[in-house]
Amino acid sequence: MSGVLETHDLTMRFGGVVAVNNVNFSLQESELRCLIGPNGAGKSTFFKCLLGQYRMNHENGRVLIRGNDVTGWNTFEIVRLGIGVKTQVPSVMNGLTVQENLWLSSRRIHGWHGASGAVAEVARELQIEDLLRRTVGELSHGQRQVVEIGIVLVQRPWLLLLDEPAAGMTGDEVERLIGIIRRINQTASIIIVDHDMEFVRMLGSTVTVFHQGSILVEGPAEQVLNDPAVREVYIGNRAE
């Protein structure tokens, strides 16, 4: 049985830099997976390849999402399969209110009449009801992260790609986020990129370590985080 997401020999080059190098990755239905790796390991680029944000063809390998070979598809077509994306730098509509941001996301899934109801529901879920009328650009980094997560959740995706969702959040916000992730994970598969070992440990999922565009190790959190090779990569990188 094929998984939710599979890549075959996925490769992405920028000039001489091989940002993603022959990655064979697979994710099962309802799986939670953490993707870690030092700066520049290729994690964000990996996401962008999955989403067709970089032009892909079969020389870059293949991306299969629920059995569809999406290599070469447009981003919006891939997303429409039911994928929610949170980018590393919060990608929100800064000039609009929180309500408007959520509505634009909600509208595509729930239609003109259902959009507002779904927005209200997500706002309650994330406890951001009192922010709805605020302009997103005025919010703190952490709040904007929450808004972006709301934008993702309101579409009720079955696959979520979250690039550093906890960055800039306070301890409370992170704890709430973990609760939310656990709950979504009951019905959706999730890949989370993060640097914060503590956060990854708390999630306690399978961990994939990227290093120089390739998968270095993959396994249960405790085992991977104690792996000498992983420590080497991280510490070696820090020392630079």
Place this chain on the structure above:
Amino acid sequence: MMNWPSVDRINWGWFLLAVGIFALLPLVFDTHTATLLIIWALFALSLGIMWGFAGLLSFGHAAYFGLGAYTYAVAVINIGESTLPFLLSLLVPAIVAAIIGGMAFYGRISDVYLGVITLVVTLILFKFMSATAGDIYKIGSARLGGFNGMPGFHTLNVPGYPDISLWGWPTYYISASSLLLSYLVCRWILARTFGRVLIGIRENEERCELLGYNVAAYKTGIFSVSAAMAGLAGCLFANWAEIVTPSVFSLGQAVEVLIWVIVGGLGTLIGPILGAMALGYVKLLLGEQTVIDNSLILGALLIAVVLGLPNGVVPAIRRIWNAARLKLRRRVSEGSTRRTLNASSQVNR
């Protein structure tokens, strides 16, 4: 009711006031001048909706204005009756814009290049039309006429009656209605999902793509609508001037409309309309004097506004107006609380 404050709901009171002003203006103002100002306003509105709300800048919007004018002239010379030429003058620019925009947006060309491409198209059309003096440059029985342009075509007639020509004050009322209707169309677009997604694209194109919207299709759509509106303005201009020359594609025309929109206020619909009318009027007044060069004065005005009111005049006025209203309301509500306090103390007594 859906709350979407960044797109103002239409205020029908103001709209009806505008209808009234346009209806009565010929009593106090020369319609010939007023018609031209209205045509410019429509042209500015067409750029304003696409630039201010979808974030798409077309440096060469004059191309669609000019195409509208030429399409009308060529078609009406061949057909005689004006209804179809009128519709074609919207349709041809819309199709050309859809092709150019479609290639640019689906080809993922960045928005800056779109601006440049449209400008180049305008310049090419200017060069080409200027060079069509020879007899071989004929479309049907319409001679393009090179630099001297195409004079002597039928102006708009009552639909179905080619002999009943609408010229003079009817041109004024047709232009005014076109402007008001186009304004309503813009408002309607902005109140629909289509317009809201455009605003989303202006704010963050990547996000809209990641929400599953076909950004290229939305951009092509608004580009095409905007070009149709510019074409309408061009058609009316042809009727007003009774001649079409390559100057409709000139660089001056292309730049002027940008200034009108910026000064009036980007991101509003009223801004471009008022900007075009006010600056257009200033230009006409200045045209009668020879002391200072016109473009110098317009340029100085532009710089003054950009430095002093970076969002344009209309948003600045709106801010002051809203602040004043808020203050007034606060004062009124303070007064009423004081009154209720007095009342309740009296009851207590």
